[in-house]
Amino acid sequence: MDSDLFSRRRAERFAQLLDEANGGRRHHVRSRADDELAALVVVGQRLVADRPAVEVDANFRTGLRAMLVAAAERQSADTLAKPDTAPAGAGVRGSLLPAVTGRRARARGAILVGVAAGAVALSGISAASENALPGDALYGMKRSTERAQLALASSDLSRGQLFLDFARTRFDEAATVRGDRARLSAVLDDMDADTRQGVRLLATVAAQRSDPAGLNAIDAFLVSQQQAVRGLLHRADHVERDRAHRSLALLDDASSRAAGIRAAIACGLPAPSASDSLGPTPDVCPDER
Incomplete structure (x- = not known):
């Protein structure tokens, strides 16, 4: 079309x-x-x-x-x-x-x-x-604007990149929440949800097109995001540290998934039919079995 x-x-x-x-x-x-x-x-x-x-x-x-x-x-x-340019005789339509x-x-x-x-x-x-935080009067408008950006995105590739951008934003919000376990957990839950959505979309595009461009976006996101989330491990509250470990585990899983799809593309495997919350689950290349 x-x-x-x-x-x-x-x-x-x-x-x-x-x-x-x-x-x-x-x-x-x-x-x-x-x-x-x-x-x-x-x-x-x-x-x-x-x-x-x-x-x-x-x-x-x-x-x-x-x-x-x-x-x-x-x-x-x-x-x-x-x-x-209507032809002669086109009549009423012309x-x-x-x-x-x-x-x-x-x-x-x-x-x-x-x-x-x-x-x-x-x-x-x-x-x-722009700088509204969870609980602020304009935070709902901030999130509505993000949903509008997603609705206007022209492709799954750009939509996936937006989700990862929003995951970075959620981390910035989480970093400002100190001593409030409930708010921190809620923001990290949203961050993880955005991460899953972004990785799933970009990994799916990469597997379907046999094009690693989406995987490159995932890898670039993971480099900075993993380092940033590790900074939460220095908090004194053990509950906050445990919650940060869950987000780090998700980022590790995303890294493994991107690497697996990249290897499958390199050895010419077809797009996998099975998938989960992080996107396609690739088969192992024959020479690695």
Whole structure:
């Protein structure tokens, strides 16, 4: 399927869902992207309900508006300037083409305006919630923004890399929680969940494509993450140290899984059919049995 067409349909469907959520006319259709776009709709509703007390830089607002208005004008001009290439005798369908094209141009302009408004609002949300910690008022918005990023990711490869980025963020949050066993455990649980999701997606892509690019991303993540999590072992609280050991064990398992898939790709084994929470479980190369 044409990626531009898919992206346009996805954007148009998001606009419909957002309109419905805000009390607009209901569109009696569904698409396969509805579940993923639902996270974006939730973010949109929360942006309307919980406006942060953050001022967006005036220069940023002005520059963004000018850029998007110019883009909308170019889109409309380019679309309307295209000659009518309908063959002679096309009849009613041919006569309707300019009208349909005009509606599409206006729809694109509306989407761009929506993107402009969302970008301005999200810039304020990002500034306010970027450093939010578990328990802070804006922490839920921070996590909603992460889910929106996942929904917008264009592939499993980029989605897997996002999950690993979020696992790093969860560690940064855990490092600030001192003397609170419950909060530390909850943040490390989320960190481990993000790690599993990211490793599973990247390992699956690598095994299916026989391409180690996803494994390289896993290895780069593990080098820094293992070193960082080991720092939690120096805490005086033995419960916190035991919990950190569980996260380290998961990272060790992820390292072994990536190494196994890399070896299977090198010796030409087909993509494994079995899998678990860390992705495909590769067979052992014949010369290693």
